[in-house]
Amino acid sequence: MSDIEKSYSPGLATDIEKPIANPGIEPHxxxxxxxxxxxxxxxxxxxxxxxxxxxxxxxxxxxxxxxxxxxxxxxxxxxxxxxxxxxxxxxxxxxxxxxxxxxxxxxxxxxxxSEMRHQAxxxxxxxxxxxxxxxxxxxxxxxxxxxxxxxxxxxxxxxxxxxxxxxxxDLGPVVGDTLKHTMWKPGTRLTKDPTGIPIKASDVTIGSVFHVIPEGLSEMEEHKLEEKAKAAVLLVRVNPSDLNEDPAKADWSYQGIVAYSKICTHVGCPVALYEQHTHHLLCPCHQSTFDLANHCEVVFGPASRPLPQLPIAVDAEGYLIAQSDFLEPVGPSFWDIRK
Structure with a gap:
């Protein structure tokens, strides 16, 4: 032990052993x-x-x-x-x-x-x-x-x-059928977001993902963002043998090409991440995960219902078109959709 350590060690031990006086309460x-x-x-x-x-x-x-x-x-x-x-x-x-x-x-x-501590x-x-x-x-x-x-x-x-x-x-619908109807109508072409270029079925390869908007949306001047927030769609092509389609909706897809609402059914965030090997769609906000190959049912996260599917077909020129609007409300399920 050094001389410095010897000279300071006794004092240090003495200081540690001294009890600390109660400072009491400051005068009011x-x-x-x-x-x-x-x-x-x-x-x-x-x-x-x-x-x-x-x-x-x-x-x-x-x-x-x-x-x-x-x-x-x-x-x-x-x-x-x-x-x-x-x-x-x-x-x-x-x-x-x-x-x-x-x-x-x-x-x-x-x-x-100052009060004594008592039992809970x-x-x-x-x-x-x-x-x-x-x-x-x-x-x-x-x-x-x-x-x-x-x-x-x-x-x-x-x-x-x-x-x-x-x-x-003001952030969302209050009354009525605000989210039950979008710009999609029978014969409306599916176009790329944001260019508005129509999409042919031959352009969609297996594993590819397209962010889609209705034809005419990119040229709108009023209420463009509101309509896009309801009508945005994800278009994906998978191997037809991987799809577990509902027989009643078998004609809603085309040769493995399916279209689902891009708006998460939890709080409305955009579902924009696709995992090709599992066919899962992921919402980045709260990690709600949807199985694209199985009717986009919820497999993880807080979302309470599957993503609505957009029925699609192909016109005479080979372009993808909508058969109709969504048949159920899009977006977050904070109201009773059965009403």
Whole structure:
């Protein structure tokens, strides 16, 4: 052992053996709101104002949603919609957050306490005492007594989720047959996405995958994205002997060429990955996996139903065409499709 180690080792051992003194609880700092009811009322009004600001922010977000509707291709409309909704929702969240923090720092008890640890399950008597403590805390915090704070907080909490409800409601279909009908019609040619070039059956080799849209979609000027989100299709050719086709749908394919909706039946993500050896289609969002060779049934993941199949055929010129629209709704199954 070196001289340095010898000189420091005894002291180190002594320091380790010394018990650490209990620092205790820091002295309580008296706040102005503890000493003056006038300051307490002022703080109460400030908190109510912050909750009111939250309500105003929610109203601004709702106003921005309707005042600046998003128009396909109009970047200014999208920018204004995002700006006012973002500002409004941020103001709403900050209003609630600052109001709650200011309430806790100025009016709620801030004394530090030290309590003994008890067993997890207390006796009925202890639980009754705990209930009395909760009632006491309610009285000390002023939640029941300070009506201005309580009512303004209720208002802020009532308005706060409304912008989110409106936004989420606009993300998908609300009522009617929104996803039961797409652009696919009898005789509509299958074309490549995004070029819009029609696809011949002879162009589709075994193992190849085509991302497909209906003919005419690429030339649309309005509602193009909405229609594409419903009508997008994956076209794959497999060995006909590998297909386990439903006899009732045997004429929906052509010489091993099958077409299925590209929209995952879980939450609507694009199913874009194909594994040729297993004939599995994979959704990259939540790993829902569909067996292409067996009616695209779900073999893994959270999706609840198979991908809808598009009936296809070949026209006189050899181009692939749709026999009809999908015969069931496409996309996520968050409603009862049997209705």
């Amino acid at each position: 700092r008296i706040r102005m709101t503890d000493k003056s009811e006038k300051h307490a009322r002022t703080a109460e009004k400030q908190i109510a104002v912050m909750f009111g600001v939250s309500v105003v922010g929610a109203i601004i977000a709702i106003w921005g949603f309707f005042a600046f509707p998003i128009v396909d291709g109009d970047l200014a409309a999208t920018r204004n919609n995002s700006l006012w909704m973002g500002l409004g929702m941020a103001l709403s969240m900050f209003g609630i957050g600052f109001g709650a923090v200011h309430w806790a720092k100025t009016l709620m008890p801030d004394n530090e306490v 399950r207390s006796s009925d008597e202890t639980r009754a005492q705990a209930l009395e403590i909760v009632k006491l805390a309610d009285g000390e915090s002023g939640f029941s007594r300070r009506k201005l704070i309580r009512r303004s907080m209720y208002g802020a909490l009532a308005f706060f989720p409304i912008p989110a409800i409106i936004i989420f409601g």
